[in-house]
Amino acid sequence: MKPINVGLLGIGTVGGGTFTVLSRNQEEITRRAGRPIRITTVADRNVELARSIVGDRARITADAFELVRDPEIDIVIELIGGYGVAKELILAAIENGKHVVTANKALLALHGNEIFAAASRKGVMVAFEAAVGGGIPIIKALREGLTANRIEWLAGIINGTTNFILTEMRDKGLSFEAVLGEAQKLGYAEADPTFDVEGVDAAHKLTIMSAIAFGVPIQFEKTYIEGISRLAREDIAYAEELGYRIKLLGIARRTARGLEQRVHPTLIPERRLIANVDGVMNAVLVKGDAVGHTLYYGRGAGAEPTASAVVADLVDVTRMHTSDPEHRVPHLAFQADQLVELPVLDIGDVETSFYLRIDVLDRPGVLADVTRILADHSISIKAMIQKQPKEGSDRTSIILLSNLVLERNMQQAIALIEKLPTVAAAVTRIRVEGLDN
Amino acid sequence: MKPINVGLLGIGTVGGGTFTVLSRNQEEITRRAGRPIRITTVADRNVELARSIVGDRARITADAFELVRDPEIDIVIELIGGYGVAKELILAAIENGKHVVTANKALLALHGNEIFAAASRKGVMVAFEAAVGGGIPIIKALREGLTANRIEWLAGIINGTTNFILTEMRDKGLSFEAVLGEAQKLGYAEADPTFDVEGVDAAHKLTIMSAIAFGVPIQFEKTYIEGISRLAREDIAYAEELGYRIKLLGIARRTARGLEQRVHPTLIPERRLIANVDGVMNAVLVKGDAVGHTLYYGRGAGAEPTASAVVADLVDVTRMHTSDPEHRVPHLAFQADQLVELPVLDIGDVETSFYLRIDVLDRPGVLADVTRILADHSISIKAMIQKQPKEGSDRTSIILLSNLVLERNMQQAIALIEKLPTVAAAVTRIRVEGLDN
Numbered sequence: 001m002k003p004i005n006v007g008l009l010g011i012g013t014v015g016g017g018t019f020t021v022l023s024r025n026q027e028e029i030t031r032r033a034g035r036p037i038r039i040t041t042v043a044d045r046n047v048e049l050a051r052s053i054v055g056d057r058a059r060i061t062a063d064a065f066e067l068v069r070d071p072e073i074d075i076v077i078e079l080i081g082g083y084g085v086a087k088e089l090i091l092a093a094i095e096n097g098k099h100v101v102t103a104n105k106a107l108l109a110l111h112g113n114e115i116f117a118a119a120s121r122k123g124v125m126v127a128f129e130a131a132v133g134g135g136i137p138i139i140k141a142l143r144e145g146l147t148a149n150r151i152e153w154l155a156g157i158i159n160g161t162t163n164f165i166l167t168e169m170r171d172k173g174l175s176f177e178a179v180l181g182e183a184q185k186l187g188y189a190e191a192d193p194t195f196d197v198e199g200v201d202a203a204h205k206l207t208i209m210s211a212i213a214f215g216v217p218i219q220f221e222k223t224y225i226e227g228i229s230r231l232a233r234e235d236i237a238y239a240e241e242l243g244y245r246i247k248l249l250g251i252a253r254r255t256a257r258g259l260e261q262r263v264h265p266t267l268i269p270e271r272r273l274i275a276n277v278d279g280v281m282n283a284v285l286v287k288g289d290a291v292g293h294t295l296y297y298g299r300g301a302g303a304e305p306t307a308s309a310v311v312a313d314l315v316d317v318t319r320m321h322t323s324d325p326e327h328r329v330p331h332l333a334f335q336a337d338q339l340v341e342l343p344v345l346d347i348g349d350v351e352t353s354f355y356l357r358i359d360v361l362d363r364p365g366v367l368a369d370v371t372r373i374l375a376d377h378s379i380s381i382k383a384m385i386q387k388q389p390k391e392g393s394d395r396t397s398i399i400l401l402s403n404l405v406l407e408r409n410m411q412q413a414i415a416l417i418e419k420l421p422t423v424a425a426a427v428t429r430i431r432v433e434g435l436d437n
Numbered sequence: 438m439k440p441i442n443v444g445l446l447g448i449g450t451v452g453g454g455t456f457t458v459l460s461r462n463q464e465e466i467t468r469r470a471g472r473p474i475r476i477t478t479v480a481d482r483n484v485e486l487a488r489s490i491v492g493d494r495a496r497i498t499a500d501a502f503e504l505v506r507d508p509e510i511d512i513v514i515e516l517i518g519g520y521g522v523a524k525e526l527i528l529a530a531i532e533n534g535k536h537v538v539t540a541n542k543a544l545l546a547l548h549g550n551e552i553f554a555a556a557s558r559k560g561v562m563v564a565f566e567a568a569v570g571g572g573i574p575i576i577k578a579l580r581e582g583l584t585a586n587r588i589e590w591l592a593g594i595i596n597g598t599t600n601f602i603l604t605e606m607r608d609k610g611l612s613f614e615a616v617l618g619e620a621q622k623l624g625y626a627e628a629d630p631t632f633d634v635e636g637v638d639a640a641h642k643l644t645i646m647s648a649i650a651f652g653v654p655i656q657f658e659k660t661y662i663e664g665i666s667r668l669a670r671e672d673i674a675y676a677e678e679l680g681y682r683i684k685l686l687g688i689a690r691r692t693a694r695g696l697e698q699r700v701h702p703t704l705i706p707e708r709r710l711i712a713n714v715d716g717v718m719n720a721v722l723v724k725g726d727a728v729g730h731t732l733y734y735g736r737g738a739g740a741e742p743t744a745s746a747v748v749a750d751l752v753d754v755t756r757m758h759t760s761d762p763e764h765r766v767p768h769l770a771f772q773a774d775q776l777v778e779l780p781v782l783d784i785g786d787v788e789t790s791f792y793l794r795i796d797v798l799d800r801p802g803v804l805a806d807v808t809r810i811l812a813d814h815s816i817s818i819k820a821m822i823q824k825q826p827k828e829g830s831d832r833t834s835i836i837l838l839s840n841l842v843l844e845r846n847m848q849q850a851i852a853l854i855e856k857l858p859t860v861a862a863a864v865t866r867i868r869v870e871g872l873d874n
Contacts, residue, residue, distance in 0.1 A: 001763070017727075021585050021586075021727045022585075024587075024726075025585060025586065025587050025726070025727070028586075028587055028652070028771075029584060029585065031652055031771045031772060031775035032584045032652075032767070032770055032771050032772070032775075033584070034763060034764070034767075034772045129582075134728075135725075135727070135728035135729065135731065136728075136731055137577075137578050137581070137582025137583065137731075140574075140577060140578070140581060140582050141574050141577070141578070141582075144574070144577060144581075144749065144752070144753060145566075145574025145577050145578075145749055146574065146745065146749065147466060147469045147470070147748065147749045147752040147753075148458050148459075148462060148466065148744065148745040148746075148747075148748030148749050148752070149458075149462065149465075149745055150461075150462050150465055215465070215468055215469075273710060273713060273714065273734060276710060276713060277710065283732075288572075288745065289461075289462070289741075290454075290458045290462070290572070290741040290742065290744055290745040290748075291571075291572035291573075291735060291736065291741070291742050291745035291746075292572065292735065292736050292741075292742055293734075293735060293736075294572065294573055294574075294733070294734060294735035294736075295720075295732070295733075295734035295735065296731070296732075296733060296734075297710060297730075297731060297732035297733075297734070298728060298729065298730060298731035298732065299728065299729050299730075299731075304726075304727040304728070304729075305727065305728050305729055307585065307727055308583065308585040308586055308725065308727040308728035309585075309728075310585075311584065311585030311727075312581065312582055312583065312584045312585050315581070315584040315585070316581060316584075319764050319765065319766060320760070320764070321764075322760065322761060322764045323757070323759065323760035323761075323764065324759060324760075326438070326471060327471070327756050327757070327758075327759045327760065328756065329756060330469070330471075333469055334465075334468045334469050335468060335469070335471045338468035338469075
């Protein structure tokens with residue numbers, strides 16, 4: 001059969017990986033796809049860099065807009081990133097009747113609804129497996145593998161940088177700052193790590209998964225986001241004493257009152273498989289009403305793992321491009337006219353368990369005061385550790401695990417606890433998820 | 438759009454689950470598939486049982502062959518099982534131009550090549566996600582999610598009964614026989630558990646995955662099979678002392694000398710995620726050259742988990758049935774004319790590490806004799822435990838972990854060790870897999 005011609009926008013890490021994987025595995029990929037898939041044109045501002053990777057195996061241009069208008073090109077891969085020119089190029093490619101493959105989670109989280117609507121109007125596909133979980137086929141699992149299910153919730157470790165940092169903090173007993181420096185040296189964290197460590201990247205990915213899981217539009221602005229930069233190593237150690245690990249989780253859940261979409265550090269019982277996903281690895285745990293729990297694990301970033309997802313999308317699009325659009329897999333899993341509006345809950349309306357660390361002066365009655373306030377807010381305690389003060393210090397820590405409580409109630413209780421004269425510092429509170437039902 | 442009409446062959450556990458899931462989640466499934474998917478006819482010899490499940494929501498017949506000829510039916514689900522009438526019915530359905538969805542791993546492992554060839558000739562699909570790993574979308578991951586990769590190996594816990602038994606043996610320190618009885622009471626093991634405990638069921642599933650991973654025909658008869666019925670609880674305990682868990686793994690690997698296809702108890706380092714997959718849960722670990730390691734975890738059996746996969750196949754077939762056959766996902770991942778013949782290695786030609794337990798008389802020089810024989814066969818030792826004899830006994834055990842060795846060499850060494858006058862019983866040998874490269 002006739003080869004599929006692909007244009008590649010951006011030949012950085014993932015772009016280079018995509019070119020390499022497609023070349024190296026050309027024979028197997030063709031045996032699977034039924035026809036050759038070849039990158040015929042690469043657009044990159046750095047023409048020399050592009051030439052050094054591509055050699056004479058593809059045409060190189062500095063003009064990305066020329067590429068997306070090229071009538072010879074069937075599929076455009078967008079690996080430029082960001083919200084600006086990447087969006088313009090994707091919309092121009094769609095306008096020119098090209099299918100698009102992208103890894104751009106930030107763009108889809110903010111402008112996905114608009115982009116998918118444009119694609120539907122033109123009858124083309126926008127594929128984005130690489131946008132979530134790197135090489136893990138999690139979009140495919142949610143969109144196609146679990147179609148029988150009413151999905152109840154999903155919880156994912158979907159940012160490798162933060163998972164690496166949390167793993168190192170735990171393994172080596174180091175502070176956040178110390179490990180961040182190490183991660184930057186190893187190339188696991190950016191020079192400006194804000195998007196990763198403050199949970200924004202995870203929130204982008206979570207928002208996309210939530211839309212696919214529940215059949216709702218992408219609603220990034222309603223996602224609650226809390227990163228790991230204020231996490232203290234002692235809380236990781238106390239969590240461990242209680243039988244928990246702390247992970248940055250992206251959680252989307254359907255409740256009777258609305259959807260939860262939230263990213264925050266989370267205590268998870270250490271016996272859960274996902275609690276043992278360490279280093280830069282990612283994993284997503286999904287609860288469906290028929291299938292129960294399934295988990296998907298792999299590398300969430302890196303040149304070739306991400307390229308694996310990009311190329312899988314190329315093969316999918318190659319297979320589906322001759323079919324009538326209404327028989328293709330819908331962009332957001334549900335048919336575009338079948339999305340529903342479900343309210344996303346304010347974090348104050350979310351019910352979870354909590355871990356609290358309360359640093360107090362070692363005086364009689366402190367514990368009674370604290371537990372009285374919790375009881376007044378109908379917060380019951382599941383486990384507690386009280387530490388001996390260190391030699392020569394009159395300060396100590398009370399560590400508590402609560403049962404399920406509305407976040408708003410917990411906030412009120414914490415505000416009162418912090419006003420106690422015997423409470424020496426702001427209360428540390430970290431949400432807890434059992435992930436068992 | 439016009440509904441898709443489905444005929445269901447066999448309304449046992451999975452058939453009942455499929456009917457239930459499709460009814461309960463009708464609304465979400467239709468929103469995904471773009472049209473209603475409904476079971477219009479059920480064929481079962483037990484018409485009364487069928488009526489008690491289906492009520493008046495579908496026509497019921499005792500004549501399965503009538504169903505597969507019914508011109509109103511688009512897709513036939515085969516959930517009868519076995520090699521006999523199930524095969525006839527599937528071939529008749531194909532002959533009548535129906536698409537087929539089946540969970541019948543035994544049939545596909547033995548007759549899949551013939552069935553897929555018949556389907557290709559008629560331009561229909563035979564979908565079988567439910568045949569491997571129950572509700573885990575592992576066939577989809579291998580066939581579509583990892584198309585960019587040259588798959589190097591996969592290793593799966595793909596039989597829930599044996600994983601439950603191994604987990605209980607370890608947790609409770611019980612013997613195989615004791616736990617088997619418990620598993621039978623709980624419904625996790627059949628009255629005749631041979632297929633499960635002797636590894637045959639796992640081998641069926643492994644053989645199907647191997648074909649998809651490597652683009653070779655299904656070759657069940659070449660799969661090496663060893664079950665768990667002779668596994669002693671002391672070996673589980675010794676493995677634990679060495680930092681390993683014992684799992685029944687199905688392993689398929691591409692080597693320079695040929696393919697490995699083997700099912701056997703295996704020591705896995707306890708820090709590997711898959712070593713922590715317990716109870717009836719299944720998981721498959723896949724190594725691709727681009728993506729690295731990915732893992733897929735979930736329930737490998739049961740009414741609704743298996744129904745989840747059956748219904749996902751229904752949605753897939755519904756989406757693809759209007760497309761031209763050459764643009765569909767090929768049955769075995771690679772285009773039918775692109776399968777290659779790779780030799781499957783005899784188990785004697787497979788290279789692994791080994792765990793050995795050698796029960797010996799507590800005499801001077803025993804260890805020297807054993808290690809001399811191993812050295813003579815170029816087998817080096819990575820770890821060793823020698824136990825003190827029990828009070829009043831003159832017997833003790835030597836436990837060894839070897840480095841990589843050709844199985845044939847190890848067999849020769851073991852034969853010589855067993856001839857030593859100080860060796861008191863047959864040597865126990867269990868293969869070891871690091872799963873790290």
